[in-house]
Amino acid sequence: MDLPVLWFILIAVLWAGYLVLEGFDFGVGMLLPVLGRKDKDRRAIINTIGPVWDGNEVWLLTAGGATFAAFPEWYATLFSGFYLPLLLILLALIVRGVSFEYRGKISDPRWAAWCDRGIIVGSWLPAILWGVAFANLVRGVELDASHTFTGGFFSLLSPFALLGGAVTLGLFLTHGAVFLALKTDGDIRTRARALGLKLSTGTTVAAGLWAVWAQLAYSVAWTWAAVLVAAVSLVLVVVMVAKDREGWAFIFSALGIVAAVVLIFGSMYPDVMPAIDPANSLNIRNASSTDYTLTVMTWVAVALVPVVLLYQSWTYWVFKKRITVAHIPEPIGLSLKKTDDLTSA
Amino acid sequence: MDVLDLGRWQFGITTVYHFIFVPLTIGLSPLVAGLQTAWVRTGDEKWLKLTKFFGKLLLINFAIGVVTGIVQEFQFGMNWSEYSRFVGDVFGAPLAMEALAAFFIESTFLGLWIFGWGRLPKKIHLACIWAVALATNLSAYFILAANSWMQHPVGAIFNEETGRAELVDIWAVLTNNTVLAAFPHTITAAFVTAGTFVAAISAWWMVRLVRSKKAENVTLAKTVYRSGLRLGMWVMLVAGVGVAFTGHWQAQLMFEQQPAKMAAAEGLCHTEQGADFSILTIGNLNGDCESVRHLIALPNLTSFLATNTFDAEIKGTIQIQDEMTQKFGATRGEHSEIVGVDAPTDGTADQELSYIPNLAVTYWSFRLMIGFGIFSAALALGGLWVTRKGGVSDSRWIKRIALVAIPAPFLASAFGWIFTEMGRQPWVVYPNPNPSGVDGVWMMTWRGVSTAVGSGSVITSLVAFTLVYGALAVVWGKLMHRYAIEGVPTEVHDESPEANPDKDEDAPLSFAY
Numbered sequence: 009m010d011l012p013v014l015w016f017i018l019i020a021v022l023w024a025g026y027l028v029l030e031g032f033d034f035g036v037g038m039l040l041p042v043l044g045r046k047d048k049d050r051r052a053i054i055n056t057i058g059p060v061w062d063g064n065e066v067w068l069l070t071a072g073g074a075t076f077a078a079f080p081e082w083y084a085t086l087f088s089g090f091y092l093p094l095l096l097i098l099l100a101l102i103v104r105g106v107s108f109e110y111r112g113k114i115s116d117p118r119w120a121a122w123c124d125r126g127i128i129v130g131s132w133l134p135a136i137l138w139g140v141a142f143a144n145l146v147r148g149v150e151l152d153a154s155h156t157f158t159g160g161f162f163s164l165l166s167p168f169a170l171l172g173g174a175v176t177l178g179l180f181l182t183h184g185a186v187f188l189a190l191k192t193d194g195d196i197r198t199r200a201r202a203l204g205l206k207l208s209t210g211t212t213v214a215a216g217l218w219a220v221w222a223q224l225a226y227s228v229a230w231t232w233a234a235v236l237v238a239a240v241s242l243v244l245v246v247v248m249v250a251k252d253r254e255g256w257a258f259i260f261s262a263l264g265i266v267a268a269v270v271l272i273f274g275s276m277y278p279d280v281m282p283a284i285d286p287a288n289s290l291n292i293r294n295a296s297s298t299d300y301t302l303t304v305m306t307w308v309a310v311a312l313v314p315v316v317l318l319y320q321s322w323t324y325w326v327f328k329k330r331i332t333v334a335h336i337p338e339p340i341g342l343s344l345k346k347t348d349d350l351t352s353a
Numbered sequence: 354m355d356v357l358d359l360g361r362w363q364f365g366i367t368t369v370y371h372f373i374f375v376p377l378t379i380g381l382s383p384l385v386a387g388l389q390t391a392w393v394r395t396g397d398e399k400w401l402k403l404t405k406f407f408g409k410l411l412l413i414n415f416a417i418g419v420v421t422g423i424v425q426e427f428q429f430g431m432n433w434s435e436y437s438r439f440v441g442d443v444f445g446a447p448l449a450m451e452a453l454a455a456f457f458i459e460s461t462f463l464g465l466w467i468f469g470w471g472r473l474p475k476k477i478h479l480a481c482i483w484a485v486a487l488a489t490n491l492s493a494y495f496i497l498a499a500n501s502w503m504q505h506p507v508g509a510i511f512n513e514e515t516g517r518a519e520l521v522d523i524w525a526v527l528t529n530n531t532v533l534a535a536f537p538h539t540i541t542a543a544f545v546t547a548g549t550f551v552a553a554i555s556a557w558w559m560v561r562l563v564r565s566k567k568a569e570n571v572t573l574a575k576t577v578y579r580s581g582l583r584l585g586m587w588v589m590l591v592a593g594v595g596v597a598f599t600g601h602w603q604a605q606l607m608f609e610q611q612p613a614k615m616a617a618a619e620g621l622c623h624t625e626q627g628a629d630f631s632i633l634t635i636g637n638l639n640g641d642c643e644s645v646r647h648l649i650a651l652p653n654l655t656s657f658l659a660t661n662t663f664d665a666e667i668k669g670t671i672q673i674q675d676e677m678t679q680k681f682g683a684t685r686g687e688h689s690e691i692v693g694v695d696a697p698t699d700g701t702a703d704q705e706l707s708y709i710p711n712l713a714v715t716y717w718s719f720r721l722m723i724g725f726g727i728f729s730a731a732l733a734l735g736g737l738w739v740t741r742k743g744g745v746s747d748s749r750w751i752k753r754i755a756l757v758a759i760p761a762p763f764l765a766s767a768f769g770w771i772f773t774e775m776g777r778q779p780w781v782v783y784p785n786p787n788p789s790g791v792d793g794v795w796m797m798t799w800r801g802v803s804t805a806v807g808s809g810s811v812i813t814s815l816v817a818f819t820l821v822y823g824a825l826a827v828v829w830g831k832l833m834h835r836y837a838i839e840g841v842p843t844e845v846h847d848e849s850p851e852a853n854p855d856k857d858e859d860a861p862l863s864f865a866y
Contacts, residue, residue: 055865058464058467058866059467062461062464065423066456066457070453070456072426073445073448073451076437077448080437080440080442084434084435084438084441087427088430088431088432088804092813095810098424102420105419106417106828108416110832111866154804156804297441298442300520305446308449319457320461323461332859334861336862337863342836344835
């Protein structure tokens with residue numbers, strides 16, 4: 009296999025990893041106000057992803073860095089072209105990250121409420137915008153002969169792209185609900201299961217619609233296989249949730265997301281950024297780095313990716329226990345003001 | 354302002370802001386790891402108290418450093434897409450390596466450390482914070498390798514067909530003499546920052562407790578805070594000496610690799626033999642070099658610092674401007690011809706090119722960096738003297754100086770970066786008399802901006818980042834302050850599974866958000 013093809017696949021793998029892993033983080037964040045009514049519920053929900061969300065987010069940084077290294081033209085055109093959506097995603101990720109970390113630092117209901125808003129908005133925005141961005145990659149965008157994006161912000165908001173946003177939103181909501189059912193016990197688990205059932209049904213319909221549209225308008229024959237896998241997986245999510253088999257449900261919702269990534273990247277191939285005028289498209293040849301750079305990066309990836317997978321899996325194993333409200337300790341955060349006997353000094 | 358200026362402001366603001374948190378994280382994570390190691394080895398509770406205390410402050414700082422780091426990676430594509438096209442083949446590699454080799458370790462093991470106190474065996478838990486500390490430093494290496502390549506491109510060739518720089522030797526990029534100098538300088542500066550932070554907070558607490566005159570408070574000051582203070586001071590002193598030596602080495606490289614930066618930093622117009630080192634100038638440094646008047650100067654010191662001989666010749670800005678104009682053209686249009694691309698059509702083709710960086714910024718940032726650095730090292734000496742032979746102090750002055758000491762190394766680092774980056778202008782990739790004989794791998798900053806992005810978009814993002822970053826700074830400051838004045842925990846206990854074998858499976862977690 010030649011190197012640009014290999015790196016196209018590797019970048020797809022990194023995105024799949026990112027969307028599967030941060031997909032449930034987003035879902036958990038979005039469902040925070042829905043499933044967490046009291047503060048302890050909310051803390052239990054947040055703690056299901058507490059030890060791992062930051063590691064999950066690094067998949068995005070790796071996908072970004074790998075795109076820069078392996079396909080600099082793609083990196084340059086994509087992030088300058090999708091400027092405002094990316095800005096919104098970055099701001100959302102910033103606010104969400106500090107909200108997770110700082111929420112428990114101060115024991116004050118108003119403080120917690122502000123952090124919850126940060127988590128909720130910071131999870132909804134990217135969950136929708138990633139879908140919009142990827143749908144635009146499938147559909148093709150306006151590029152000129154020097155591969156510079158010439159469309160405006162609103163050209164990114166076609167019906168196909170917006171439906172794409174709804175699909176990632178649905179996928180992540182379902183994935184998050186299933187994850188919560190798997191990682192909690194008691195009341196939250198029951199409600200997460202019920203919600204997962206409803207969400208997965210709706211998501212299956214929206215995703216099916218989008219996939220068939222993508223398939224008929226922009227794709228190639230073999231990606232029908234991905235559509236089939238996605239459809240079966242999403243149906244199986246419904247079945248497994250109904251049968252209280254949360255572990256299997258989670259595996260199938262992850263598989264559904266992977267199949268969606270395969271459909272997206274399969275539709276683009278051999279382009280990385282299809283243009284409305286095909287002559288201006290960026291493809292894996294004219295966007296890629298030199299063979300030398302790709303060789304170096306391949307060795308780095310071959311040496312390090314298995315190690316990363318190993319210790320990240322270990323983290324999930326260490327924190328494998330279900331979390332319930334009973335596990336949540338009393339708040340350890342401080343109050344904002346301090347009074348003590350030393351102030352005279 | 355045009356897209357170029359806006360993009361530069363945005364890069365400057367987001368980078369200097371990100372770098373408030375980075376040096377403290379780089380230096381403090383190994384210090385916390387060291388404190389925890391001392392606890393695991395000795396079982397002495399004072400080390401566990403200090404680990405928990407500074408660990409919390411580290412985490413508050415870490416969180417904001419991580420989220421602002423995400424922006425850095427995508428900014429090249431957003432605002433500097435033409436730069437990214439030109440250098441991606443070379444520059445992307447160290448960035449991707451940072452993510453794969455360091456960032457994954459940092460974030461994963463930090464999660465394990467935060468949540469693993471009651472869940473992981475003691476030594477494994479300790480190994481987690483060491484993994485974080487080492488990966489954080491490794492991260493710095495890759496980023497500095499990428500930055501150093503922009504300061505001094507090596508291991509690459511210019512491909513005329515594709516019009517971009519292409520990697521031919523990754524090893525040369527990773528062992529660039531520029532990064533070999535920049536890395537120890539940055540890391541030792543980070544240790545000064547963290548040492549100052551630990552020492553200052555400990556000193557403030559020591560004085561506070563001793564002044565309360567209660568026996569148990571004085572004991573706490575003598576055992577716990579004095580240990581923290583002495584540790585911080587020694588780190589400041591040793592790292593401070595390291596900063597000075599590595600800085601000297603780096604400056605000598607810069608005289609060789611970026612003479613314009615150093616000439617501007619000295620306000621040196623005319624090439625001189627035995628150039629003085631200026632400490633204070635009058636004159637407005639507004640770009641007209643001739644208006645600069647040196648008020649206080651140490652004779653021949655610049656020549657000595659640059660080359661180790663007192664009467665060496667140092668190039669002045671006028672000569673450098675002439676030489677670069679010859680080689681790279683007098684106007685943007687002429688430069689485009691030399692590079693072999695279309696001349697700018699936005700009416701800037703006739704704009705004359707200055708190859709000398711902003712004199713005032715370069716001159717003052719260089720002196721402020723050095724000044725704040727020396728201030729920190731001097732404080733360390735004073736503090737070690739005061740606390741010799743088991744002593745503590747109740748001096749209000751020490752408490753005050755401690756508070757003034759904290760920002761100094763942060764400011765030194767910020768001015769250091771402003772000097773490094775502003776001193777490189779007008780180049781984004783600096784043309785070097787390259788040891789490997791490479792030529793043609795250079796790019797002027799104005800050519801690097803995104804052509805697809807309008808000024809409206811950049812203004813929007815500049816305003817958004819500034820507002821969000823400003824709000825976060827307030828939150829960060831409040832939390833750091835509040836947790837610092839909380840002091841070390843009064844009671845700590847060994848939460849590890851081996852110390853609590855009978856722990857109930859359903860007991861509350863030892864740590865949760």
